[in-house]
Amino acid sequence: MKKAFVAILMTLFGTTAMANVMKIYIDNHEYEILLDDNKTAKDIFENIADTISLEKYAGHEYTTRLDFEPYEHNEQTPNLIAGHIYYWAPGNAFVINYADTNIAPYVSVHVGEFSDKSICDVLKNADDNIEIKITKGETNE
Numbered sequence: 551m552k553k554a555f556v557a558i559l560m561t562l563f564g565t566t567a568m569a570n571v572m573k574i575y576i577d578n579h580e581y582e583i584l585l586d587d588n589k590t591a592k593d594i595f596e597n598i599a600d601t602i603s604l605e606k607y608a609g610h611e612y613t614t615r616l617d618f619e620p621y622e623h624n625e626q627t628p629n630l631i632a633g634h635i636y637y638w639a640p641g642n643a644f645v646i647n648y649a650d651t652n653i654a655p656y657v658s659v660h661v662g663e664f665s666d667k668s669i670c671d672v673l674k675n676a677d678d679n680i681e682i683k684i685t686k687g688e689t690n691e
Contacts, residue, residue: 570595572662575683576676581669583635585662590637593620594644594661598684602644606678610649616642626657633667636660648673 570585572595585591597618604612610630622639629652630636636645636658645658648670673680 571687572598573685573687575685576669576672576680579672582665583662584665585635586660588623588625588659588661589621590623590659591661593618594637595686598644600685601681601683603679603681604644604646606673606676606680608651610647610651612646612648612673612676612680613638613641613643616644623659626659628652628654628657630658631663632670634660634663646673 570592572583572585574581574583585595594616597616597620599617602614604614607613610632619642620637622637630645630647630650632648632650634647636647637643638645638656638658640656644661646669
């Protein structure tokens, strides 16, 4: 609802917002991630490799250590939502969450979310180690 209202206002005033989108490919299937509008998400979008390997961890996520250190946004949460992407600063980790979980006392920066939540079932049933291909682009929001 909020996004629709913002889009209407932007259309009325002749402005179109552009959002960063990452697409990942698992087993030749494309999944789109709409990234948040924060510096952590922007740094990850601009610097993440085209192909990354992720490891299943703790029964709720896939994670990989980044080869760069993104800005750590100050808004963080211990409540991780299935189908969402996070950055966990203590491990310099890019995290794809496939099951809801609370990681308190730890917290993570919310980076974005998948538009197709069926990714959660795919990841629940995937191997312990996966490799994904990443493409980047923009979309009108």
